[in-house]
Amino acid sequence: MEHIEFNKELLAFLNGSPTPWHAVATMKARLDEAGFKELDEREDWTLESRQGYYVTRNGTSMVAFRTGSKDVTTSGIRMVGAHTDSPCLKVKPNPELRRKGYFQLGVEVYGGVLLNPWFDRDLSLAGRVTILDDNGEVRDTLIDFTKPVAFIPSLAIHLDREANNSRAVNPQTDLPPVIMQVADGDSTSFPELLKGQIQEQSGIIAKKVLGYELSFYDTASASFVGLRDEFIASARMDNLLSCYIGLQSLLNTTGDEAALLVCNDHEEVGSVSAEGAQGPFLSAVLDRWCGAGKARAIAHSMMISADNAHGIHPNYADRHDQNHGPILNQGPVIKINHNQRYATNSRSAGLYRHISDELGLPHQSFVVRSDMACGSTIGPLTAGNLGVTTLDIGVPQFGMHSIRELIGAEDGYTLFRVLTEFMQRERVL
Incomplete structure (x- = not known):
């Protein structure tokens, strides 16, 4: 090679x-x-x-x-x-957060994550989902939304004048990604979103989501970097x-x-x-x-x-x-x-x-x-x-x-x- x-x-x-x-x-x-x-x-x-x-x-x-x-x-x-x-951000078992019309997901920090670079990135979601399929069988399937589906927006410097001097990240309150907007009374559930993605991606009909291990990730592709392509970033x-x-x-x-x-x-x-x-x-x-x-x-x-x-x-x-x-x-x-x-x-x-x-x-x-x-x-x-x-x-x-x-x-x-x-x-x- x-x-x-x-x-x-x-x-x-x-x-x-x-x-x-x-x-x-x-x-x-x-x-x-x-x-x-x-x-x-x-x-x-x-x-x-x-x-x-x-x-x-x-x-x-x-x-x-x-x-x-x-x-x-x-x-x-x-x-x-x-x-x-x-190291990454993994979705919690009961992750749904509805605040000010935004649908967010609670995340758990996996490993020694350098947290600040996760803000203001185009994020997608992937991992394994365990389901009950339409034949009544418990099975695993891999899932990858591939496109950007989430974002963790920074707080504007106008609202935090000391941001460039000292900004600590609270994993519980600062990191839940925004994945969409929802109207008052909207009943959208995260398992239903997963079932739809599974059927669209693999054709599998999931009667019930029994569990999952899902991680957010940056959608930016791996690439060569440098005037002479001396580096690889990913x-x-x-x-x-x-x-x-x-x-x-x-x-x-x-x-x-x-x-x-x-x-x-x-x-x-x-x-x-x-x-x-x-x-x-x-x-x-x-x-x-x-x-x-x-x-x-x-x-x-x-x-x-x-x-x-x-x-x-x-x-x-x-x-x-x-x-x-x-x-x-x-x-x-x-x-x-x-x-x-x-x-x-x-x-x-x-x-x-x-x-x-x-x-x-x-x-x-x-x-x-x-x-x-x-x-x-x-x-x-x-x-x-x-x-x-x-x-x-x-x-x-x-x-x-x-x-x-x-x-x-x-x-x-x-x-x-x-x-x-x-x-x-x-x-x-």
Whole structure:
């Protein structure tokens, strides 16, 4: 895959994945096209050598893998991990608000959202809805309004003269989006709006809406930015970028070595769930793949946890350690924290640097300032659950957890090339 094609497909992937459900559905379609076979956790598995497989959980997490041609207990598995979720605003179960003739929806903040950028954006709504259909069956369906259907208007500066000095955001009172105007006595309900959209979008007749998990998102498309197109701007770059890179790397391997991609949900809220990195999903898949040889296989394996890093902001350079300020378009960032917020050790970092150097590709290192708190990733959680040697790495970006984030147009492709080589390398440990 060439650089230009890689980035064009990245933009399409980002635009088509407004929620984790849509991201996993998109990845499934690409795996199906490449000849991977879907597995069902409720059924027995019979795995063949040199074959690709994938399994999903809750529709928001996925493990995809190639079995390779060798005994996995002695050859090990080359693993890459990412997460499908991003900070956002989710609709509450009883969200309807009618105020001054406006119909609004109450929202819950999911993850560490940078709230101010959500104002004055064209927002749409997407996610999963559980319904009772016209045959009396309980079923799930994905929904995406696609067009702008909501707006969170700022309060005019004339009514808040201190807005540019200090404007705090109250998530309960300031964030309910406006979705339409309603007349006095109007009985429009949110479930009825959902039923109409479901029928229009998929032809399914929903007798009753039983539940939903819906998120607002910015309708602005992912795009190149800069006079020389040096950057890519998009929503959900953290961490759909790494999901895309990991998927493309797995699809472009030779298939000789055992390789695996795990994309977990719920990283932004701690990863404690059935499909999160602190849950049993990946371990359960490895149990069924490796059987009694699982411990030996893991001892021969390595995990690369790919999650975006903080690029040094030119307006806030003092927020970085002076020797560890990653620059956009100067390579992926090896993330190090000796308090184990990142799982990198000298061995895992050394292997990545070696492969990158062999390919003539750049790499950088990141350590948070000693007087600042450090974030974390699925890396330490996966390492702790499995006992696998792990590296934390990521593409540097601006605006992490904003509604729109920015990366360098070169860095994703660089990481893809290194991860592809890692996934087909004969020996990693």
